Amino acid sequence: MPGSTTGARPRCAIVGTGARAGMSVRALIEDHAGTAELVALCDVNPLRMDVHNRWIVAAGHHPLPTYPAGDLTAMLATERVDALIVASVELEVVESDHVSPGNAGDLKGAAIAGVDGTPEQGRTSLTLRRFWEPPVELPLPERPRTGHGGADARMTAVLMGAEKDPLDRSATARDGGLALLTGLAANRSMATGGSVRVADLLELTRTE
Ligand SMILES: NC(=O)c1ccc[n+]([C@@H]2O[C@H](COP(=O)([O-])OP(=O)(O)OC[C@H]3O[C@@H](n4cnc5c(N)ncnc54)[C@H](O)[C@@H]3O)[C@@H](O)[C@H]2O)c1
Numbered sequence: 614m615p616g617s618t619t620g621a622r623p624r625c626a627i628v629g630t631g632a633r634a635g636m637s638v639r640a641l642i643e644d645h646a647g648t649a650e651l652v653a654l655c656d657v658n659p660l661r662m663d664v665h666n667r668w669i670v671a672a673g674h675h676p677l678p679t680y681p682a683g684d685l686t687a688m689l690a691t692e693r694v695d696a697l698i699v700a701s702v703e704l705e706v707v708e709s710d711h712v713s714p715g716n717a718g719d720l721k722g723a724a725i726a727g728v729d730g731t732p733e734q735g736r737t738s739l740t741l742r743r744f745w746e747p748p749v750e751l752p753l754p755e756r757p758r759t760g761h762g763g764a765d766a767r768m769t770a771v772l773m774g775a776e777k778d779p780l781d782r783s784a785t786a787r788d789g790g791l792a793l794l795t796g797l798a799a800n801r802s803m804a805t806g807g808s809v810r811v812a813d814l815l816e817l818t819r820t821e
Contacts, residue, residue, distance in 0.1 A: 624696070625652065625695065626654065627653075628697060628700070629699060629702065630658075631702075637698050637700060642672065642674055643672070653692040659679065678692065682701075703744070705748075707739075771783060790817060791817065794811045798811050
Protein backbone atom coordinates (compact mmCIF):
# COMPACT_ATOMS: atom_id res chain seq x y z
CA MET A 614 0.00 0.00 0.00
CA PRO A 615 1.49 3.36 -0.93
CA GLY A 616 2.10 5.93 1.76
CA SER A 617 -0.56 8.53 2.49
CA THR A 618 -0.43 11.82 0.64
CA THR A 619 -1.30 13.57 3.90
CA GLY A 620 0.98 11.74 6.29
CA ALA A 621 -2.04 10.39 8.16
CA ARG A 622 -3.47 6.89 7.82
CA PRO A 623 -3.62 5.89 4.13
CA ARG A 624 -7.09 6.64 2.75
CA CYS A 625 -8.43 3.47 1.12
CA ALA A 626 -11.40 2.90 -1.17
CA ILE A 627 -12.89 -0.30 -2.53
CA VAL A 628 -14.19 -0.84 -6.07
CA GLY A 629 -16.44 -3.90 -6.34
CA THR A 630 -18.41 -4.36 -3.13
CA GLY A 631 -19.38 -8.03 -3.28
CA ALA A 632 -18.37 -10.99 -1.18
CA ARG A 633 -14.61 -10.43 -1.22
CA ALA A 634 -14.97 -6.76 -0.42
CA GLY A 635 -16.52 -7.74 2.92
CA MET A 636 -13.17 -9.09 4.06
CA SER A 637 -11.39 -5.86 3.17
CA VAL A 638 -14.12 -3.71 4.72
CA ARG A 639 -13.90 -5.66 7.96
CA ALA A 640 -10.11 -5.46 7.98
CA LEU A 641 -10.19 -1.72 7.39
CA ILE A 642 -12.89 -0.69 9.84
CA GLU A 643 -12.01 -3.16 12.58
CA ASP A 644 -8.71 -5.04 12.53
CA HIS A 645 -6.53 -2.36 10.95
CA ALA A 646 -8.49 0.81 11.65
CA GLY A 647 -5.48 2.18 13.49
CA THR A 648 -3.20 2.09 10.46
CA ALA A 649 -5.55 2.53 7.48
CA GLU A 650 -8.85 4.28 6.81
CA LEU A 651 -11.71 3.22 4.54
CA VAL A 652 -13.15 6.34 2.92
CA ALA A 653 -15.40 5.32 0.00
CA LEU A 654 -17.06 2.51 -1.94
CA CYS A 655 -17.57 2.15 -5.69
CA ASP A 656 -19.70 -0.37 -7.62
CA VAL A 657 -21.94 -0.67 -10.67
CA ASN A 658 -24.66 -1.86 -8.31
CA PRO A 659 -25.81 0.60 -5.62
CA LEU A 660 -27.56 -2.16 -3.65
CA ARG A 661 -24.24 -3.85 -3.03
CA MET A 662 -22.78 -0.69 -1.52
CA ASP A 663 -25.92 -0.18 0.57
CA VAL A 664 -25.51 -3.65 2.06
CA HIS A 665 -21.97 -2.88 3.14
CA ASN A 666 -22.99 0.49 4.52
CA ARG A 667 -25.80 -1.13 6.53
CA TRP A 668 -23.44 -3.34 8.45
CA ILE A 669 -20.79 -0.61 8.69
CA VAL A 670 -23.45 1.47 10.46
CA ALA A 671 -24.56 -1.53 12.53
CA ALA A 672 -20.94 -1.86 13.65
CA GLY A 673 -21.10 1.71 14.99
CA HIS A 674 -19.43 3.61 12.12
CA HIS A 675 -20.61 6.38 9.80
CA PRO A 676 -21.85 5.24 6.37
CA LEU A 677 -19.31 5.69 3.60
CA PRO A 678 -19.80 7.80 0.48
CA THR A 679 -20.74 5.59 -2.48
CA TYR A 680 -19.87 6.12 -6.15
CA PRO A 681 -21.18 4.50 -9.34
CA ALA A 682 -18.49 2.75 -11.36
CA GLY A 683 -18.48 5.53 -13.96
CA ASP A 684 -17.38 7.98 -11.26
CA LEU A 685 -14.34 5.98 -10.15
CA THR A 686 -11.87 8.66 -11.24
CA ALA A 687 -13.92 11.37 -9.56
CA MET A 688 -14.01 9.30 -6.37
CA LEU A 689 -10.23 8.99 -6.32
CA ALA A 690 -9.89 12.77 -6.48
CA THR A 691 -12.81 13.77 -4.27
CA GLU A 692 -12.01 11.32 -1.49
CA ARG A 693 -8.23 11.84 -1.84
CA VAL A 694 -7.73 8.10 -2.13
CA ASP A 695 -4.21 6.79 -1.46
CA ALA A 696 -4.94 3.10 -2.11
CA LEU A 697 -7.67 1.47 -4.19
CA ILE A 698 -8.67 -2.12 -3.41
CA VAL A 699 -10.07 -3.76 -6.54
CA ALA A 700 -12.59 -6.53 -5.81
CA SER A 701 -14.75 -6.34 -8.92
CA VAL A 702 -15.28 -9.05 -11.50
CA GLU A 703 -12.72 -9.73 -14.20
CA LEU A 704 -14.94 -11.77 -16.46
CA GLU A 705 -18.56 -11.28 -17.47
CA VAL A 706 -20.38 -14.26 -18.92
CA VAL A 707 -23.85 -13.85 -20.41
CA GLU A 708 -25.99 -16.71 -21.54
CA SER A 709 -29.62 -16.12 -22.36
CA ASP A 710 -32.12 -18.37 -20.70
CA HIS A 711 -34.24 -20.75 -22.69
CA VAL A 712 -37.97 -20.11 -22.75
CA SER A 713 -40.13 -23.02 -23.75
CA PRO A 714 -42.62 -22.24 -26.49
CA GLY A 715 -45.55 -23.30 -24.31
CA ASN A 716 -44.72 -20.86 -21.53
CA ALA A 717 -43.26 -18.02 -23.56
CA GLY A 718 -46.56 -16.23 -24.00
CA ASP A 719 -47.19 -16.09 -20.27
CA LEU A 720 -43.69 -15.35 -19.13
CA LYS A 721 -41.85 -13.39 -21.74
CA GLY A 722 -44.26 -12.33 -24.41
CA ALA A 723 -44.26 -13.95 -27.78
CA ALA A 724 -40.51 -14.22 -28.30
CA ILE A 725 -39.04 -17.68 -27.95
CA ALA A 726 -35.38 -18.51 -27.45
CA GLY A 727 -34.15 -20.71 -30.24
CA VAL A 728 -36.72 -19.36 -32.67
CA ASP A 729 -37.09 -15.58 -32.48
CA GLY A 730 -34.79 -14.73 -29.61
CA THR A 731 -35.83 -13.71 -26.13
CA PRO A 732 -36.74 -10.10 -25.31
CA GLU A 733 -33.13 -9.64 -24.20
CA GLN A 734 -32.20 -10.68 -27.75
CA GLY A 735 -30.96 -14.13 -26.82
CA ARG A 736 -27.24 -13.66 -26.81
CA THR A 737 -24.12 -15.31 -25.53
CA SER A 738 -21.05 -13.27 -24.80
CA LEU A 739 -17.82 -13.48 -22.91
CA THR A 740 -16.19 -10.24 -21.83
CA LEU A 741 -12.74 -10.20 -20.28
CA ARG A 742 -12.24 -7.26 -17.94
CA ARG A 743 -8.56 -7.06 -17.08
CA PHE A 744 -7.73 -4.49 -14.46
CA TRP A 745 -6.74 -1.11 -15.93
CA GLU A 746 -7.48 -2.22 -19.48
CA PRO A 747 -10.55 -1.71 -21.67
CA PRO A 748 -12.94 -4.71 -21.69
CA VAL A 749 -12.30 -7.22 -24.48
CA GLU A 750 -15.05 -9.29 -26.12
CA LEU A 751 -13.77 -12.84 -26.60
CA PRO A 752 -14.83 -14.60 -29.81
CA LEU A 753 -17.22 -17.48 -29.26
CA PRO A 754 -17.89 -20.27 -31.71
CA GLU A 755 -21.36 -20.44 -33.18
CA ARG A 756 -23.55 -22.76 -31.20
CA PRO A 757 -27.05 -24.08 -31.62
CA ARG A 758 -29.76 -21.95 -30.01
CA THR A 759 -31.68 -24.91 -28.70
CA GLY A 760 -32.65 -25.28 -25.06
CA HIS A 761 -31.06 -27.68 -22.63
CA GLY A 762 -34.37 -29.19 -21.59
CA GLY A 763 -32.73 -31.59 -19.13
CA ALA A 764 -31.26 -33.85 -21.81
CA ASP A 765 -29.92 -31.95 -24.80
CA ALA A 766 -28.09 -33.58 -27.72
CA ARG A 767 -24.60 -32.82 -26.41
CA MET A 768 -25.44 -34.18 -22.97
CA THR A 769 -27.06 -37.37 -24.18
CA ALA A 770 -24.20 -38.01 -26.63
CA VAL A 771 -21.74 -38.04 -23.73
CA LEU A 772 -24.11 -39.82 -21.35
CA MET A 773 -24.83 -42.62 -23.82
CA GLY A 774 -21.17 -43.07 -24.68
CA ALA A 775 -21.21 -41.81 -28.27
CA GLU A 776 -18.86 -38.90 -27.49
CA LYS A 777 -16.34 -37.93 -24.85
CA ASP A 778 -16.69 -34.51 -23.26
CA PRO A 779 -13.55 -32.63 -24.36
CA LEU A 780 -13.69 -30.61 -21.13
CA ASP A 781 -14.12 -33.71 -18.96
CA ARG A 782 -17.07 -32.23 -17.04
CA SER A 783 -18.96 -35.45 -16.41
CA ALA A 784 -19.97 -35.93 -12.78
CA THR A 785 -18.94 -39.11 -11.01
CA ALA A 786 -20.91 -41.17 -8.49
CA ARG A 787 -18.88 -39.42 -5.79
CA ASP A 788 -19.96 -36.03 -7.15
CA GLY A 789 -23.58 -37.23 -6.97
CA GLY A 790 -23.03 -38.33 -3.38
CA LEU A 791 -21.64 -34.92 -2.47
CA ALA A 792 -24.64 -33.20 -4.05
CA LEU A 793 -26.99 -35.39 -2.03
CA LEU A 794 -25.06 -34.65 1.14
CA THR A 795 -25.51 -30.93 0.58
CA GLY A 796 -29.28 -31.47 0.56
CA LEU A 797 -29.10 -33.70 3.62
CA ALA A 798 -27.07 -31.08 5.47
CA ALA A 799 -29.61 -28.39 4.53
CA ASN A 800 -32.48 -30.54 5.80
CA ARG A 801 -30.72 -31.27 9.07
CA SER A 802 -29.88 -27.58 9.45
CA MET A 803 -33.54 -26.63 8.96
CA ALA A 804 -34.63 -29.29 11.46
CA THR A 805 -32.11 -28.35 14.15
CA GLY A 806 -31.63 -24.64 13.45
CA GLY A 807 -27.87 -25.13 13.64
CA SER A 808 -25.07 -25.20 11.11
CA VAL A 809 -24.18 -28.62 9.71
CA ARG A 810 -20.86 -29.66 8.25
CA VAL A 811 -21.13 -32.09 5.35
CA ALA A 812 -17.98 -33.81 6.55
CA ASP A 813 -19.75 -34.60 9.86
CA LEU A 814 -22.54 -36.45 8.04
CA LEU A 815 -20.39 -38.89 6.12
CA GLU A 816 -16.70 -39.39 5.57
CA LEU A 817 -16.23 -39.52 1.81
CA THR A 818 -12.71 -40.61 1.06
CA ARG A 819 -11.58 -40.14 -2.52
CA THR A 820 -11.82 -43.44 -4.36
CA GLU A 821 -11.16 -42.35 -7.94
N1 LIG B 1 -15.12 -15.33 -4.02
C1 LIG B 1 -13.89 -15.81 -3.85
O1 LIG B 1 -13.67 -16.80 -3.14
C2 LIG B 1 -12.69 -15.14 -4.49
C3 LIG B 1 -11.42 -15.55 -4.11
C4 LIG B 1 -10.30 -14.95 -4.68
C5 LIG B 1 -10.47 -13.95 -5.63
N2 LIG B 1 -11.73 -13.56 -5.99
C6 LIG B 1 -11.83 -12.51 -6.96
O2 LIG B 1 -12.32 -11.35 -6.30
C7 LIG B 1 -13.12 -10.60 -7.19
C8 LIG B 1 -14.47 -10.36 -6.56
O3 LIG B 1 -15.06 -11.60 -6.21
P1 LIG B 1 -16.40 -11.65 -5.35
O4 LIG B 1 -16.61 -13.05 -4.95
O5 LIG B 1 -16.40 -10.59 -4.32
O6 LIG B 1 -17.45 -11.27 -6.50
P2 LIG B 1 -18.91 -10.62 -6.31
O7 LIG B 1 -19.65 -10.95 -7.55
O8 LIG B 1 -19.52 -10.97 -5.00
O9 LIG B 1 -18.59 -9.05 -6.28
C9 LIG B 1 -18.13 -8.35 -7.39
C10 LIG B 1 -18.67 -6.94 -7.28
O10 LIG B 1 -18.09 -6.19 -8.35
C11 LIG B 1 -19.08 -5.34 -8.87
N3 LIG B 1 -18.68 -4.98 -10.22
C12 LIG B 1 -18.76 -5.71 -11.36
N4 LIG B 1 -18.26 -5.02 -12.39
C13 LIG B 1 -17.88 -3.82 -11.90
C14 LIG B 1 -17.30 -2.67 -12.48
N5 LIG B 1 -17.02 -2.61 -13.80
N6 LIG B 1 -17.03 -1.61 -11.68
C15 LIG B 1 -17.32 -1.66 -10.35
N7 LIG B 1 -17.86 -2.72 -9.73
C16 LIG B 1 -18.14 -3.79 -10.51
C17 LIG B 1 -20.37 -6.17 -8.78
O11 LIG B 1 -21.53 -5.38 -8.84
C18 LIG B 1 -20.17 -6.86 -7.43
O12 LIG B 1 -20.73 -6.10 -6.37
C19 LIG B 1 -13.22 -11.42 -8.50
O13 LIG B 1 -12.30 -10.90 -9.42
C20 LIG B 1 -12.82 -12.81 -8.07
O14 LIG B 1 -12.22 -13.53 -9.11
C21 LIG B 1 -12.84 -14.12 -5.43
